[in-house]
Each structure stands twice: as C-alpha cells, then as structure tokens.
Amino acid sequence: MTPLQPSTLAQADVIIRQYPQKRSATMPLLHLVQEDRGHITPEDMAWVAEKVGVTPMQVLEVVTFYPMFRQHAIGRRHVKVCRTLSCALRGSYELMESLEKALQCPRGSTSPDGNFTLEFVECIADCGCGPVVQVDHTLHENVTPASAENFVQKIRASLQDPNYGKTAPQPNTPEWKG
Template sequence: MELSPESLQRIEKLIPRYPTKRSAVLPLLHIIQEEIGYISKTSMEWVAKKLDLNPMQVYEVVTFYPMLKEEPVGRVQVKVCRTLSCALRGGYKVCETLQKELACPLNGKSEDGAFSIEFVECLASCGTAPVVMVDDVLHEEVTPDKAGDFAKELKSSSKQKA
C-alpha cells in the first residue's frame, strides 16, 4: 500500500492522541480511504500492524461501517434510499433509471470509473422522498419521472469535474 507522505504524517500524529492504539483504527481507515478510495486487504493488514491488532479485528471494523469500501468506487458515489417512504414513492424505479442512464451496475462502478451506485437505508428526509445522495449532497423529490433528467445532470457535472 502506497500512502503519500502527508497521509503518513497525519497517521503518525494521530495515533498518540488516543489512550490506546486500537482506538485509532477508524480514523486511520478514513485517512486511507480518503487517499486511495477504498480499503484493500493490504491496507487492513498495514493498519493492523501499525496498531498492534489482528487483521481480522480491522476487517470487522471495515465490514461493520457501510461508508468504508472494500472495493474501488466511482469518482461520484450515488446512494439511493430504499426505505419505506422512498420505496413507496418510486425509489426502486429511480435506482433502475440511474443505473441505465449512468451505465452503472448496482453495487458496482461504471466502466469509465465515473459513478458507483448503491442502495442505502433511510437518509432521514422521508418527507421529501424519494431521495438520492450524491457524494455528500442530498437531492430531494427525485421522482421516477425526474430520474432521467437527474442522471443527465449528474453526467454533465461529472464531465465538468473530470
């Protein structure tokens, strides 16, 4: 695993701030994901060694938190709520349209690496269902009839960023 000198420095500063080394596991994983985009097996082993843990203990943390990814994700992460209010207002249809328009499989990433799509549980905006989170931004009332245009907007803004 290759980390930049900046990330390594952040990690070295961070560990002594915790009463026990093992408490730094989550912040370390965040730093790695921030830089590399996901947590590989090699990264888990590296963290385990750094914090005197068993790799299985790090693996358990990675698999417990949905925001930690074991596989590379797209540059833009699309999360579609599938809980009751959103499901009743067409969340599944919205997700289908987004997959088709962005050429991206569910729980995978598009071939160009631009997008990844996944279902998530309630995003705490049930009154404005269906909702879709794009990176850290919540989009409300993304109804099935708006999903096609919404996908086009996502595509054009991702091209501007690239």
C-alpha cells in the same frame, strides 16, 4: 500499489493522538485510507493494524462488518439511493430503475466506463425529503423518477468539476434540492 499520500500519513498520527487507546482510532483511520485510495486493500489493513496496535485480522473484522468500508475500487462517482421506508414510499425503487437505464449500470455494479457505481443503501437520515440520493459526499433531495434524466445529466457534468462534493451543499442550491 500506490502509496498513501503524505498528508494521509500525517493525518493518521494526528488522529491517533486524539484517543487514550490507539485501537480506538481504527475506524477513523480506515475512513482516512478509504478517502485517499477510494477503497481499502489488505496492505492498508496491515498498516492500520500496526499503527493502532491490533492484528490485521481485527482490522479486517471491522472492514467486513460495516458496509461503508469497501475492499474494491468503485466508479468516479458513488451514487447511493436510499431504499428505506420513507424514500421507498416516495418512489426510490422506480427512481433506481430510471437511474439504471440512464447510467447503463445495474444496481450493485459499476458502469462500463468506470464513471459510476450505483447502489441501494439504507436510511441516510433525510427522510422528509425523499427520494434521497447521495453522490459521493453530496446529498440530493427529492430526486423523483421523472427527474432522473436531469439528475443524471447533472452528475455527468460533475465529472468535469474538480471541486464537486468537496464542500457541503448549502440550503436552496441545486445540489441541496436535487
């Protein structure tokens, strides 16, 4: 298994020092590990448990309780379509069908080329601009079924961009508007 990056190990110690009780750092450390590896392995859970002074089983309980933590690898781009009421009323289910066809990837799975994982998620707190799609850390607003093909072209192009998703989108940019 690939070891965690030295920067991750150093950051973990910084995070732990921010909490009066080490175990409070469990979730931040899990986010850190997932950011590094893309998912969380049993060895990672054991490492986090040792760092914060709990049992590996207690860490596993956290990992399995929260849907944002993953135990399996995903595609290079993680495409999350909001399906909660506001986005559903504005077409997120139709959008999902269009994305499934365009990416050749059924919802809840990873495309055969390993580039995309496509999922429905619950509200991502941008209800006035639906349908909303989050790709990695970037939010795309007003992604309609009709614009799905263009949207897919854009996220395919992002595979060539090493800086994609590393900075927050700015208002009135293509990333912001979808």
